[in-house]
Amino acid sequence: MEMQNKLAIYRTHLRKLGCPEVTINSLKHKPEGKSRPAFGIKKPRRSEVNYCPPYPIGESEKSLESVRMELVSDVKKRNNREAVRMKMEKTFAYRRQEVVRDAPMIKDFQARWPALFEVGEINAEFKRITTMPLQSRFLSRLDVHSEKLIRLFKNRGGQIGRRLGGIIAPMDEDDDVDLRRECVIKALCVYLNEDPDNLLREYVAADESLLQESIEETTMGIYVLKHRDASEKPEDIGIVLESQIVMQDLDNVPLAAAMLFGLIYSLNLNYPAELKYTFEVLQKVVMELEGNALSKKAQVLKNRLYQ
Structure with missing residues (x-):
């Protein structure tokens, strides 16, 4: 007391x-x-070490706003990554207070901070918030748990077990590490009684109208645009937030999942209700961020992983 x-x-x-x-x-x-x-x-909920930091010494809202305006033009210049990185670092507190205090619409925020919606800057922003690396930790920790997760998927019976079997079957035909990670992420959704279509949807390139219609109905998710020949590399992989494509041309689905996770932190977004257990496991079990307080479903999965 x-x-x-x-x-x-x-x-x-x-x-x-x-x-x-x-x-x-x-x-x-x-x-x-x-x-x-x-x-x-508003409170930090996911181990955000720097949830809403103060402005740097000697800086004010007015001075940081002028730096932000410079950033909008700097991001359009070639070979200017270092200048952008330094200004993004300098304006972190200003940007963070805007996100936490005002909760702006994604479209408006992207117009004000276009530099944030790139792989390198999402990695940097996530580390500023949590002090942990994003992409390397997300993928490496997923690989650490993959073998035991796959064993759990194969041992699951009933209708869910059959569905899991169909999701992980492509791994037996192709040993590509990115395919393996993608299958594990989708199977994790199913194992937790959630629909992977709410996280990831695939489209054929010719169905552009269907893609656009689906994007307009999507609050948060990943899309994969494939050629008619499914064996070819996808034409595009991107992220949708609030019916807006915020990232495109990502290399693979696991990277897109890591970036989506980072954007949730960077934009202080809630986990979607239909995927709350999947994101909880990614946060607390895979990334080990605030892993002591888990829901019953996530705790059961964690116990099985560490048996």
Whole structure:
């Protein structure tokens, strides 16, 4: 109890000093006209070490906005990656407060911060938020668990077992590591009683109208645009958020899954309800971010993996 009181006093002092992470979570800072004291309270939920950091010393909203405007033009220039990286680093707190405080629409945010929607910058932003690498950790930890996951999939019986068998069957014909990772991710959805079509959908290149219609109905997901000859490499792999294509021309589905996971952190998005267990396992079991508090379904899977 004494420690709890000390922490409460400490947070009060931080609030008086204007610490944004404490101020934004204050019960006194609620939307006008809302009677519920906890309405809209924003808190770090997924091990975000830098959830809502303060501006760098000597910087203000006005000065960082001018840097942001420079970034919009810098990202269009060739061979300018280092300048973009430095300015993205400098404006991290400004961008983060905008995401957490205002929860902007994806379309508006992408127009303001186009540099963020690239593989390198999503990796960098995720590390700024969690202090952990994204792409390398996501793929390597998925590989670590793959063998045991595949064994669990093969041992599952009934209708789900048959469906799992169909998903992982291509791995027996092709030892490509990216195909293996893709099959494991899709099978993980099914194993957790969720539909992988809510995460990943495939289309034939000729069905552009169907693709566009599906994108307009998608809140969050990955699309794969294939040639009529399914044996060829996909024509395009991309990510959709709020009915907008935010990333295209990704190399493979596992990379797209890692980038989608990173965008959820970067944009402070909720996990989609129809995939909440899949993303929970990816976060807490695969990435090992806040892995002590799991739902019953995720805990059962984790126990089986570590038997």
